[in-house]
Amino acid sequence: MKNFDTKVFSKRENLYLSSIFFLYGLSILSLAPRTPDIKANLSVNNGTFGTLLSAASVGSIIMLLIGGQIVNKIGAKRALQISSAVIATAFITLSHTSSPLIYLIVNVIAGGGISIYHVASTGHTLHRQDEVGKVILPKLHGAFAIGATSTTAIAFFISEYVSIAWHITVLIIFVYLSTNFSIHKLSSTFSSNITEPVKSDASFFKQLKFKVNWFLSLGFFCGQIIEFIVTDWATLFGKEVLGMGASIATLCYMLYLIGVIIGRFSIGWALNHQSEQFWIKFGGVVGGAGFIGMLILSVALVEINQPIAYFLALFGFFLSGLGSAAMAPIFFSIAGRVLEGNNLMAVAQLTFINTILIFLAKTVLAWVAEVTSITVSLCISGLITCALFYFGKIGSKVRI
Template structure:
């Protein structure tokens, strides 16, 4: 068996790391973005949510295009579109312009996600080396470092300068890296469904929804959605923390997710997976819900104590949900009689659609009942999936 070439491994590592850094840069700056648009919580959440609908359309169709033209054109054009859309999103004050740009941004990052994973899965099969877990870890590392950078510069650097500079530099690195591996990209004739690029007709013809599995995975996504979309706004608007500090809860959540996922296999050795995952979900859900509630109660009494309660809540939520994601993806492949790539593609498409609906619901819950109540909902969802 041939070994995975070092230069190609470095290139793929770069593509995953920069993708995480790029695509997650905007979430910590949501308060600035909302201020730019001058809209309510409900309207803002709706505008952001439609990016997920764009991602869903891409998941349903992009495999078809990869089958027709190969991975290189999709990789390159997706990054180019992401750069343009990010610049528009971070500089516009028009909700209509934001809506269109965010919708295309959702399609482009989803297209990139599909094509870079297709490229990786195809190549790792050729070399018999499983590099996907490592590369997904690099994506998470990129996302966390992006949040850390936002924390350090939020008070002194405007949203536009932050995104314009980051988008240009990181986007250029991605484009140059893609050009360097152009000769290694999969041509259309060699693309297979098992590489992760599921053709449109195959997806439509055989599409099935596993409601139990999707419902369980949605519980994980609800925590990530809520923290990603609303944590900085809650910390900034309700707890009245400064811009840089408002990003810290999001950073704590992502760090807890990394700790949990890095320790997943070590914790599972010799143990019943279901029992371990359930204990993490119940414990994480209990502390997440209780501490978010405590933070909301303390917000009018002592904002500092309320802030630390929120940090503890997000650490518990991140650690509690970290085990469920990997377990469910593994379980999805075992549960379905079809190839792993088809089962996982269906799970991803179903949950992206459910994520879109959930984002809209949470947005208007935040608008009508308040941010604190919206943050409590994912914690309650933990208990539903556990039992």
């Protein structure tokens, strides 16, 4: 096997590393378009189904508590291999089972596997960024977004003709084999020793209690909230609020993903022209204020001019994706610097705090949508995103 020059980020390495992120997006969002089939398999009501879906957060939170230590101990390569196997086994089981209890248990395990994969892949990428002196994480997050869009497109075309069991089984087996092929090809780029030791699990809990950078964590939350709320409510907004047809309503989420893809593939270029501070604030203005403005106008005009209302709504979701696209890679890079280069711990800690905050926010905003309207819930997420204009000060003032 040909080794890579670890001081150079080659096109071949970029291809294999991008494929790891692309396949990650392709797999972990594969069940989302087929939730009606899952619910039918389980024969449960909406309340029970929502509870079962949220179980993944439990596994995610548990593993994020110790994810940094696990990856540090066994290495990013081994962690990716194990977590990809856990995800594959769990998702195939979730697509076949008709037992709510089995679904609950396996979904918790799936959440844990996803968290370990996230910590290992992002931590390794930040390590490579340090070695080559080049920003590479944003484009890899773009590859993830393309994977997420692709899995939605696949489901759109085959859902009426292929059962969820066959769809997910074939897709996940392909993803698992392809992921491990890419990991094998990248073997020489993984660190051969542990350069960021963690003395004990207790040390992480001490960091969690006393050393969490809350300004950074809250800023990251403001940059991420719109992604999760749009994912939950975009299609329903188009269908129930604006009266779009079922197919057209899916364009709300599709335009959001297109904005994310454009933003993540452009941020490397953007950081050469403006600072992190500028782009974080840009995210607040465009992804927050721009999104709110377009939604309010679309709702106001839907009874007067439906085509214009549809266009404004779709443009608003595009702006939300464009504005929030670079927040995750930028904040992860900042976290690595703030925690003195301890990349794995930075990713695990920041993601852990954010997972809890997002879980609480999603629950509250779901009830806001129930008591008021979906529009209000989406606008509140936009207002939170606007706070990035304040939190932008944590970013670097100089161009990268």
